[in-house]
Amino acid sequence: xxxxxxxxxxxxxxxxxxxxxxxxxxxxxxxxxxxxxxxxxxxxxxxxxxxxxxxxxxxxxxxxxxxxxxxxxxxxxxxxxxxxxxxxxxxxxxxxxxxxxxxxxxxxxxxxxxxxxxxxxxxxxxxxxxxxxxxxxxxxxxxxxxxxxxxxxxxx
Numbered sequence: 001x002x003x004x005x006x007x008x009x010x011x012x013x014x015x016x017x018x019x020x021x022x023x024x025x026x027x028x029x030x031x032x033x034x035x036x037x038x039x040x041x042x043x044x045x046x047x048x049x050x051x052x053x054x055x056x057x058x059x060x061x062x063x064x065x066x067x068x069x070x071x072x073x074x075x076x077x078x079x080x081x082x083x084x085x086x087x088x089x090x091x092x093x094x095x096x097x098x099x100x101x102x103x104x105x106x107x108x109x110x111x112x113x114x115x116x117x118x119x120x121x122x123x124x125x126x127x128x129x130x131x132x133x134x135x136x137x138x139x140x141x142x143x144x145x146x147x148x149x150x151x152x153x154x155x156x
Contacts, residue, residue: 001029004037010045011096017114024115027146028122038134041091041123042118051097065098066117074127081126092121115152119143 003025025040047063055061071090080087094117103113123142130136147153
């Protein structure tokens, strides 16, 4: 398995974050035993832009922290991830302003909050959701497992 990341900063770039992005994406893919070669697009933007996207794609007229746009349905992804194909996994959009706000609110570092949102987005791309309690518990457990392996648990 290998992966490519297309990273676009629509806001001022955060220094030294690319290594963290590579670690999070790599760990999320490893956690899911992905064999195929993967491409992920990540856009870091501001609250105004993510609000527009949230309204356009989810019909929710407010800012959000992260949006994910999967390239595959869950069943299709489950088959593709076991192959040697090249897969465009999807797109993740993260609001840098929300990362900063939530890091302060939850007592996290910028890096930990960014890693959490990226992990959350990666899991959505791989078919996880949190619309019902059972799904939410599974997704939260996966998020914590990935972050713990990166030494980015809530306690750190």
